[in-house]
Amino acid sequence: MTNLSYVITLIGKSDIPAEFIASVQEIFAKLSVVSQFEIQLDGSRVLDYSVEIPIGALAELKIDLFDLSTGSGVDIIVQPTENRLKKLFIFDMDSTLIEQEVIELIAARANVEAQVAEITERAMNGELDFNASLAERVALLKGIESTSLFDELKTQLVFTNGVKELCKVLGNTGVKMAVLSGGFTPLAKYVAGELGLDYAHANNLEDEDGKLTGKTYGEIVNGDKKAELLQRIAAENNIELDQVCAVGDGANDLPMMGVAGFGIAWNAKPVVQEKAPSRLNSGSLRDVLYILGYSKGEQEELLK
Numbered sequence: 001m002t003n004l005s006y007v008i009t010l011i012g013k014s015d016i017p018a019e020f021i022a023s024v025q026e027i028f029a030k031l032s033v034v035s036q037f038e039i040q041l042d043g044s045r046v047l048d049y050s051v052e053i054p055i056g057a058l059a060e061l062k063i064d065l066f067d068l069s070t071g072s073g074v075d076i077i078v079q080p081t082e083n084r085l086k087k088l089f090i091f092d093m094d095s096t097l098i099e100q101e102v103i104e105l106i107a108a109r110a111n112v113e114a115q116v117a118e119i120t121e122r123a124m125n126g127e128l129d130f131n132a133s134l135a136e137r138v139a140l141l142k143g144i145e146s147t148s149l150f151d152e153l154k155t156q157l158v159f160t161n162g163v164k165e166l167c168k169v170l171g172n173t174g175v176k177m178a179v180l181s182g183g184f185t186p187l188a189k190y191v192a193g194e195l196g197l198d199y200a201h202a203n204n205l206e207d208e209d210g211k212l213t214g215k216t217y218g219e220i221v222n223g224d225k226k227a228e229l230l231q232r233i234a235a236e237n238n239i240e241l242d243q244v245c246a247v248g249d250g251a252n253d254l255p256m257m258g259v260a261g262f263g264i265a266w267n268a269k270p271v272v273q274e275k276a277p278s279r280l281n282s283g284s285l286r287d288v289l290y291i292l293g294y295s296k297g298e299q300e301e302l303l304k
Contacts, residue, residue: 092248093181126251142214162286223252
């Protein structure tokens with residue numbers, strides 16, 4: 001076999017400029033990539049190419065397309081044609097399924113939001129060990145009243161644009177879904193319930209006499225644990241790993257992307273975008289459905 005069958009999807013925030021498409025075609029020509037056919041999944045905003053790639057050209061193709069797309073407002077997703085539709089989706093929660101970082105919402109109650117946010121930023125960039133950074137952040141929460149904490153936080157959560165539609169289509173097509181979060185269990189379970197997810201795993205905050213103690217209890221859901229849980233959930237459902245997609249924004253999501261068949265860095269930190277199998281920087285998580293090959297019309301039908 002001399003060629004690899006791949007799908008290359010261009011997703012723009014608006015209509016993709018003709019000159020950008022020309023640049024993609026130039027890269028194809030340079031590397032002897034043969035474009036079999038092109039489909040418009042959403043007018044000229046989302047284009048889908050079925051291509052044949054010489055085996056030795058794949059790595060260079062990915063680099064060239066990544067460089068072309070950076071800062072352009074157009075994402076380019078390169079994936080094998082086989083197993084494009086997945087049977088299991090694994091999501092991060094904070095800054096993925098929801099727009100906020102929950103630990104920062106809690107920290108705001110003790111006026112330590114800035115300190116916690118700074119540690120979170122470094123951890124998501126992969127500059128700090130996740131377990132140590134979590135312990136450091138949670139320690140700053142000591143003394144916060146916990147009795148009604150999570151019920152109050154539920155009212156503050158803002159779901160990411162397009163996530164409800166994405167999860168509805170995935171659910172309607174029989175896809176299993178899970179949230180694996182470095183955040184906290186009560187909110188992960190709430191988010192799972194709101195979106196129709198099948199599994200929720202997160203960390204647990206310890207409380208005593210109605211106040212947070214500044215500690216967690218139980219196993220920590222860090223990057224390695226996310227990868228382990230992904231494999232466990234896939235095995236429980238007799239789903240092969242190449243039929244799994246992991247979606248997240250932080251460095252602690254890279255391990256689960258690494259064991260999944262495919263991974264999507266959603267509006268992620270630069271280091272995560274560089275290392276993830278693909279990246280999506282659009283304004284809606286619903287655009288993941290284009291990565292799976294669903295046209296806008298097909299999505300509308302599946303949302304009914």
